Each structure stands twice: as C-alpha cells, then as structure tokens.
Amino acid sequence: MTVTQELGAGRAVSGVEGAVAATPPLPPAIEAEGLGWTYAGRSKPAIEGLTFRLEPGRVLLVLGPSGSGKSTLARALAGLVPHVLPGTMRGRLVVGDLDVSRTPARLLGERIGLVFQDPDSQLVMSRVDDEVAFGLENRGWPLDVMRRRVLEALGQVGLAGFEARSTKTLSGGEKQRLAIADVLAAGPGLLILDEPTANLDPPGMHSTFEQLGELARRRDHTIVLIEHRLEAALPLVDDVLLIDDAGRQLAFSPAEEVGRGAIKLLERSGAWLPRAWQGAGAGAQHVATRQGSGQAGAMAVTAESVRVDYPRDESGLHVALKGVSLSVASGERVALVGPNGAGKSSLLFALAGLIRPATGRVAVRVGGSGTEGSGLVPRNCGVTAPSAGGGEMRDPARLPAREIARAIGLVFQDPELGFVATTARDEVAATVRALGSVRGGEDAKGCPDPAAAADEVLDHFGLGGLAGEDPFRLSQGEQRRLSLAALALRPPAVLLLDEPTFGLDRRGTDAVLDLLDDLRNAGQAQVLATHDPRLLPACDRVVALDRGRLVFDGPVDAFLAAPPYEPAEPWREGASTVASGAAAASASAPRVGRA
Amino acid sequence: MSLLPAPLQAVRPTFLTRTAPVARLVAGAAWLIASIVTLDPAVPARLILAAVVVLVLWSGLPLRRVPARLAPLGFAIASLTIFSILLSSTNGDRTMTTLIEVGPVRITWPAVSAGLSIGLRVLVIALTTLLVFGPSDPTRMADSLVQQWHLPDRFAYGTLAALGVAPFMASDWTTIGAARRLRGLAPGGPVGRIRAAGGMLVVMLVAAIRRAERMALAMDARGFDCGLRRTHFRPVHTTWRDLLTVGVALGVAVAAIVLPR
Numbered sequence: 001m002t003v004t005q006e007l008g009a010g011r012a013v014s015g016v017e018g019a020v021a022a023t024p025p026l027p028p029a030i031e032a033e034g035l036g037w038t039y040a041g042r043s044k045p046a047i048e049g050l051t052f053r054l055e056p057g058r059v060l061l062v063l064g065p066s067g068s069g070k071s072t073l074a075r076a077l078a079g080l081v082p083h084v085l086p087g088t089m090r091g092r093l094v095v096g097d098l099d100v101s102r103t104p105a106r107l108l109g110e111r112i113g114l115v116f117q118d119p120d121s122q123l124v125m126s127r128v129d130d131e132v133a134f135g136l137e138n139r140g141w142p143l144d145v146m147r148r149r150v151l152e153a154l155g156q157v158g159l160a161g162f163e164a165r166s167t168k169t170l171s172g173g174e175k176q177r178l179a180i181a182d183v184l185a186a187g188p189g190l191l192i193l194d195e196p197t198a199n200l201d202p203p204g205m206h207s208t209f210e211q212l213g214e215l216a217r218r219r220d221h222t223i224v225l226i227e228h229r230l231e232a233a234l235p236l237v238d239d240v241l242l243i244d245d246a247g248r249q250l251a252f253s254p255a256e257e258v259g260r261g262a263i264k265l266l267e268r269s270g271a272w273l274p275r276a277w278q279g280a281g282a283g284a285q286h287v288a289t290r291q292g293s294g295q296a297g298a299m300a301v302t303a304e305s306v307r308v309d310y311p312r313d314e315s316g317l318h319v320a321l322k323g324v325s326l327s328v329a330s331g332e333r334v335a336l337v338g339p340n341g342a343g344k345s346s347l348l349f350a351l352a353g354l355i356r357p358a359t360g361r362v363a364v365r366v367g368g369s370g371t372e373g374s375g376l377v378p379r380n381c382g383v384t385a386p387s388a389g390g391g392e393m394r395d396p397a398r399l400p401a402r403e404i405a406r407a408i409g410l411v412f413q414d415p416e417l418g419f420v421a422t423t424a425r426d427e428v429a430a431t432v433r434a435l436g437s438v439r440g441g442e443d444a445k446g447c448p449d450p451a452a453a454a455d456e457v458l459d460h461f462g463l464g465g466l467a468g469e470d471p472f473r474l475s476q477g478e479q480r481r482l483s484l485a486a487l488a489l490r491p492p493a494v495l496l497l498d499e500p501t502f503g504l505d506r507r508g509t510d511a512v513l514d515l516l517d518d519l520r521n522a523g524q525a526q527v528l529a530t531h532d533p534r535l536l537p538a539c540d541r542v543v544a545l546d547r548g549r550l551v552f553d554g555p556v557d558a559f560l561a562a563p564p565y566e567p568a569e570p571w572r573e574g575a576s577t578v579a580s581g582a583a584a585a586s587a588s589a590p591r592v593g594r595a
Numbered sequence: 596m597s598l599l600p601a602p603l604q605a606v607r608p609t610f611l612t613r614t615a616p617v618a619r620l621v622a623g624a625a626w627l628i629a630s631i632v633t634l635d636p637a638v639p640a641r642l643i644l645a646a647v648v649v650l651v652l653w654s655g656l657p658l659r660r661v662p663a664r665l666a667p668l669g670f671a672i673a674s675l676t677i678f679s680i681l682l683s684s685t686n687g688d689r690t691m692t693t694l695i696e697v698g699p700v701r702i703t704w705p706a707v708s709a710g711l712s713i714g715l716r717v718l719v720i721a722l723t724t725l726l727v728f729g730p731s732d733p734t735r736m737a738d739s740l741v742q743q744w745h746l747p748d749r750f751a752y753g754t755l756a757a758l759g760v761a762p763f764m765a766s767d768w769t770t771i772g773a774a775r776r777l778r779g780l781a782p783g784g785p786v787g788r789i790r791a792a793g794g795m796l797v798v799m800l801v802a803a804i805r806r807a808e809r810m811a812l813a814m815d816a817r818g819f820d821c822g823l824r825r826t827h828f829r830p831v832h833t834t835w836r837d838l839l840t841v842g843v844a845l846g847v848a849v850a851a852i853v854l855p856r
Binding site for chain 2: 129140182
C-alpha cells in the first residue's frame with residue numbers, strides 16, 4: 001500500500017462516524033525485522049537488530065536493564081521514532097498494514113496509543129473530559145463522535161462519572177488510568193505502555209494493573225508493556241522480549257518458554273527478573289537477600305507529636321502531618337511507606353528541619369556518633385570515630401550550615417535537583433570546600449586537597465572515570481550514586497532518602513543498597529521513603545503513614561502480614577511474595593523479598 | 596508539596612461564568628486603560644467600586660478567599676503609594692498647597708493625589724485580573740482565544756500545558772534550596788544569596804526543560820499540531836451576555852473618567 005492510499009484510509013477513519021465507533025475487528029500484529037535506532041549525536045545505537053513477530057491481540061512484556069533501549073522501542077512502535085525524534089533508523093517495523101517509518105505520524109496516532117511513565121507531564125487539560133477529547137480534537141473528529149468516545153473511553157478505564165472533575169484532584173492511579181483513556185479514545189489497535197506504574201503508590205499500581213488486565217482479557221488490543229513491577233505484570237503477559245544492555249535482542253518467546261541461557265544473559269545484564277525465573281537459571285537476586293542490621297545504637301533523630309500544616313486554597317487548611325512521633329537510632333534503617341499524600345515528604349522535610357512543625361518538636365544528635373569509620377572517608381584525613389551516643393539533641397531547623405551538613409543529609413527522588421556543581425569531582429568536594437574537611441571546625445590537618453579526596457570517593461562509588469563529567473550528563477544510575485557520593489566526605493549522622501532506587505534496574509539498586517549498607521554499618525541512621533516493596537526486607541523497621549497519621553511502626557514482617565490500610569490488598573502483594581519466597585528460599589537467605 | 600497557591604476560580608455558576616473569556620478580556624482591557632489615562636485618583640477609585648460590586652454579585656468566586664489572595668499585594672500597593680508621595684517632584688514646588696511640613700520633608704496635595712492614583716491603579720489591575728480569569732478555568736480561555744480570535748493552536752494550548760507544569764517549578768525551587776542548605780551550602784549575606792540563586796535557577800531551568808520535553812513528546816504522540824484541522828470538543832460562541840458585558844464595562848469605564856467629582 002502506498003502512503004497516499006494509507007492517507008486516504010486514515011481520513012476515512014477519522015471523518016466517518018460509523019468507521020470510528022468500533023475498534024477494528026482484528027488488532028494489528030507487530031513485525032520487526034532487524035530494527036535498529038541511533039539517536040542523532042550518539043555513536044552507539046539505542047536498539048539494534050530487533051527481530052520478532054507479535055501476533056494480533058497478544059500482550060508483550062519487554063524486559064531489559066536500564067539503558068537497554070526499552071523506551072526507544074516504545075517510541076519506535078508509536079512512530080515518534082523516526083517521525084518526531086531525530087536519528088537514524090535501520091531495518092523494518094510493520095504494525096498491522098502500516099510500515100511505521102513510511103506512514104505519516106498523524107495516521108499512526110489513531111492506530112497506536114502510547115502511555116508514558118509520568119502522569120503529571122502527559123496530562124494537558126484541566127478537566128477530565130477535555131483531556132480525553134484532546135487527542136480527538138487534534139485529529140479533527142466531529143463533535144458528536146467525540147462526545148460519545150470520551151464517555152466510552154472513560155468507562156473502559158473505570159473512570160465513568162469523572163468527566164467534570166479537575167485532573168489535579170485525581171490520585172496517581174486515576175491520573176494514569178486517565179492517560180490510558182486518552183489514547184483508548186481514538187480506538188487504537190496497538191497500546192504501548194512505557195512503565196505506566198513507575199510513579200504510582202501501591203494502590204495506584206494495583207488499580208492500573210487491574211484495568212490493564214481487563215483490557216488484556218478482552219483481546220481487542222495488541223499490548224506492549226514495559227514494566228519494572230514484574231510480579232504484577234507477568235500474569236497479564238503472553239510473550240516476552242528480552243533485551244541486553246546494548247539494546248540487542250536476547251530472546252523473544254512465550255513467557256513460560258524462555259530458555260535458561262537467555263535468562264542467565266538477562267540476569268548478567270543487570271535487569272530485574274521475575275521471581276518465577278530465579279530457579280530457572282538465575283540465582284536469588286542480591287537485593288532480595290539483604291536484611292536489616294538488627295542492631296541499633298543511640299537515638300539519632302526523634303520527632304515528637306509533630307504537626308505540619310499547609311495552607312491550601314482548594315480545601316482551606318490542609319493538615320500534612322497530624323501529630324507524628326518517631327525515633328530512629330544510629331545504625332538503623334527505617335522504611336517510610338504510605339500512599340501518595342500520606343505525608344512522607346512532609347515528614348522527611350520536618351526531620352531535616354526544612355519545615356517547622358506547627359506543634360511538636362524534632363531533634364537530631366549533633367556532635368555524637370558519626371560515620372567516620374565507614375571507609376568512605378580517605379583515611380589520611382585525620383578523622384576519628386567519636387564514641388557512640390555522645391553529643392546533644394538539637395532542633396535541626398536552628399542548626400548553622402556547618403553543623404547541619406554533618407547532622408542530616410537528604411537524597412531526593414530526582415537527584416538532579418540536588419546537584420550544585422558542574423563536574424562530578426566538584427560535586428563531591430563542594431561541602432568540604434565550603435566548610436572545611438574535618439567536622440566541628442577543626443583544622444584540615446594532614447588531609448589531602450578536596451579534589452584528590454573527591455577522586456578517591458568517586459572510585460569507591462564506581463564513578464572513577466567520570467570525575468570531569470557534568471552531573472547532568474550522567475545516566476540515571478550514575479546520578480543516583482553521585483548524589484550519595486556527594487555526602488561521603490562529610491557523611492551525615494542521619495540520612496533521609498526519597499525513593500533512592502526509583503527507575504533503577506537490579507544492578508543499579510544493588511549498587512545503591514551496597515553503599516547504604518556501608519554507611520549504616522558505620523552507624524548512620526537511615527530513613528528510606530519508598531513505594532517499592534522489594535526494599536522492605538533490607539530495612540529494620542517499617543513506619544507507615546496514612547493521611548498525615550502514623551498508622552504503623554514495627555517489624556517488616558508484621559507490616560507485610562497485616563498492612564494497616566483499607567483496602568490492604570495492594571500492600572499485601574509484598575506480603576504474599578515474602579511468604580512464598582521464604583518457603584522456597586535456602587537457609588542462607590531466610591527473608592527473601594520479591595525480586 | 597507545592598507551596599504555590601492554586602489560582603482563584605469560580606465555585607458557582609453566575610452571569611460572568613457564562614460569558615466568553617475573550618469578552619471578559621476586552622471588558623477588562625477597557626478598565627485597565629481607563630485607570631491609567633488620568634492621574635485623578637477618583638477614576639481608579641470608581642473602577643474599584645464597580646469591580647467589587649461585580650465581584651460580589653456576578654463573579655462566582657469564593658469571596659471569603661479574595662482578601663487573603665489580595666493581601667500580598669497590600670504591601671506592594673502601600674509602598675508604591677508612600678514612595679510616590681514622598682518622591683513626588685511637586686513636593687518642592689512652593690506654589691502648591693502644603694499638606695505636611697516636617698523639617699526637610701514637605702508633602703503637597705498634588706503629590707498625595709498622584710500617589711493614591713498609582714496605588715489604586717495596582718488594585719484595579721488585581722481586581723480586574725480576578726474578574727477576567729477567575730470565572731472560568733484556563734482551558735476555556737485557550738478555547739476562546741483559538742475559536743474566537745483564531746490564535747494559533749500551538750501558542751494557546753502550548754501555553755496551557757506550560758501553565759499546568761508551572762506549579763512543579765515552584766516545588767522544584769523549594770527542593771533545590773533544601774538540598775543546598777542540607778549540604779552546608781546555604782549562602783550567607785545578600786551577595787552570596789544572589790550568586791546562589793543564579794546556580795539554583797540553572798538547575799530549575801534544566802528540570803523545567805526536561806519536563807517540557809516530556810510534555811511535548813506526549814502531546815506529539817496524541818497528534819497535536821499534526822497538520823490536520825483541529826475540531827473543538829467545547830465550542831465557544833458569542834452570546835448576548837458577551838455583548839452586554841463588553842457594553843456595560845465600556846460604559847462604566849467612560850463614566851469613571853467623565854463623571855464630575
């Protein structure tokens with residue numbers, strides 16, 4: 001078929017009412033033949049030599065480590081590569097009867113829908129029905145057809161009755177289901193989802209997967225899913241495509257027939273693996289066998305009946321924290337969990353003294369046990385570990401700059417927002433340069449210059465060759481490690497972390513947890529806010545928040561056995577995994593989490 | 596955790612919420628022009644009176660939250676007025692009537708009159724902005740600009756998308772500042788603060804550009820500006836309400852200027 005003929009066909013679909021109403025009877029097959037793509041300005045291809053055929057109506061899960069080109073494949077299937085993004089394409093990609101590289105993007109859009117990771121940067125309009133209609137308006141659909149399709153699409157994702165709601169008032173899961181409705185409205189045969197639940201809390205993830213399962217069962221769409229939450233994704237999936245870290249295909253087969261060799265290769269590439277595969281060729285994954293330290297020293301940070309208010313225009317006074325009490329000891333790692341809006345970030349900010357509680361108080365230990373023995377500080381720096389439990393408890397909001405950096409560190413979900421320098425070396429040396437290299441204002445006696453110390457730290461964090469690089473140009477995993485390396489020359493006694501493994505593959509997650517283990521073993525207190533149940537077994541304790549209140553503070557196993565939420569189901573996914581994992585695990589790894 | 600307040604929007608349907616946004620834009624422009632054509636403080640004072648009447652009766656805005664919203668402006672208005680009065684050149688003119696004379700400071704009636712006029716103008720701008728943008732959400736404004744004034748889609752809806760991500764810039768700014776304080780890099784003194792703000796701005800802009808790129812890609816994936824003629828899910832038509840709004844606003848603007856004191 002020529003391009004002009006396809007153009008005509010596309011017009012008919014968008015213009016004639018009858019043709020629009022029904023989803024095409026048979027969703028398209030995908031045929032890739034030696035598919036490769038190199039972004040303009042890069043020497044290495046993002047994907048290379050992908051060759052597979054996905055039959056109509058089947059669900060494909062794409063597995064691979066960070067940087068394996070999974071998102072590039074999603075963009076290629078949607079025609080953004082090569083029509084919107086610059087670069088060089090090789091091979092052939094056919095969706096249904098359309099050769100993607102030779103079909104105008106506007107035709108592809110009606111046949112192929114793409115849902116992105118971040119709900120907040122893909123919703124354009126402020127009202128739900130306007131949002132769904134946006135893609136239809138762009139393609140010139142008539143008003144009466146739009147009105148009908150908007151209602152149908154919202155119904156398909158369980159958002160019937162939400163038409164007049166403001167998109168800002170939706171939960172994360174609702175936003176992501178709305179994004180799915182946005183692309184479903186145009187009636188595409190192929191639906192591509194690029195990590196649709198990565199930004200969601202457990203209830204949001206649960207509801208999104210329920211909806212996806214519903215769509216998959218109907219077989220009206222061919223679906224391509226890129227997802228790190230493998231245990232939730234795998235039950236929906238027919239076929240899997242395995243890609244290695246260079247964007248090359250390792251295997252394409254039905255999910256239950258993946259060969260041991262391919263699984264081994266995928267594991268070696270650093271990707272997350274579904275738990276079911278770990279017996280078949282892959283060993284138990286490192287992160288899953290981590291445990292809490294089981295030891296705790298003196299209190300490092302305490303919060304007593306902390307109440308934090310935010311003025312909010314929509315609902316009058318909005319209470320962010322309602323009397324939360326918490327204490328974390330040095331050498332202890334506490335997981336902070338809860339749905340979005342439960343107050344996790346507010347609690348982290350309050351513990352760091354960045355927001356003042358309206359009532360209650362926060363205190364951190366200053367000048368007491370530190371983390372100098374961690375091996376992260378160059379030994380010739382003349383720093384000695386003080387006796388544990390010394391020092392005094394002070395209000396972090398009142399600490400002067402030179403003491404706060406020693407007392408408290410905070411690693412943000414987006415590491416870029418924390419960068420202060422233009423090279424990785426300066427990033428690590430920044431605090432020491434500003435405040436001197438030894439704690440408490442002592443002289444920097446016998447200490448190498450900050451740049452040399454920074455190089456040593458970068459080596460330790462696996463960033464040795466990147467000392468002169470701009471932090472903004474590093475990969476996601478490298479940025480994450482750099483944000484921890486930046487704290488190494490003056491390790492804080494308390495480290496607060498907001499989703500420290502967000503977007504990382506298994507290898508990246510392990511690297512971050514290794515570094516955190518070193519710091520914790522040296523006596524650092526850690527509070528780790530996360531939605532990822534895979535991290536819980538690596539913590540000593542779980543603190544759970546719900547709508548600004550502390551609803552649980554206790555051992556990890558107790559939390560997973562009876563999550564303090566209603567409904568508890570989304571939170572239990574971790575629990576059942578731990579239970580069945582423990583049954584299968586060897587004696588050396590008694591607490592196997594989901595992996 | 597955004598600390599930026601959401602824009603004040605109508606909470607109940609009223610006369611103004613049923614008008615087309617561009618009609619309110621024209622009406623508002625008439626008042627703004629009227630408030631700056633003379634230095635007589637009576638003109639902005641009359642427009643403020645009219646604006647308050649419209650605000651209470653026909654805007655649909657949650658009135659209890661209006662004073663809090665305007666409070667930050669109070670400082671700006673007060674300082675503008677006071678400095679305009681103190682620094683007015685007429686204070687040195689001995690032919691003008693003296694109001695107060697304390698040592699070297701002399702204030703004349705014309706200085707007070709001009710100062711008040713400048714301060715009141717700011718209040719006119721603030722109230723008019725509420726009446727123009729408050730009765731319907733920004734999407735309606737974009738729809739109206741595209742359908743009635745034929746502004747390019749890319750401009751109108753692109754701006755709309757940018758408005759949607761603006762609150763994230765505010766929370767990014769908070770985060771960037773927090774990161775620097777905790778690393779012991781909180782700047783001391785005004786010079787240090789300004790230099791640090793420059794570095795923070797670079798980081799915030801990088802984050803904003805990344806966000807904008809993601810948004811643009813998502814819009815492209817949904818066929819935005821793909822070359823097809825766009826249709827409208829929410830048609831906007833000019834009605835008698837729009838004509839009445841513009842007519843009355845013009846009438847009030849003229850009356851505010853020409854009415855004798």
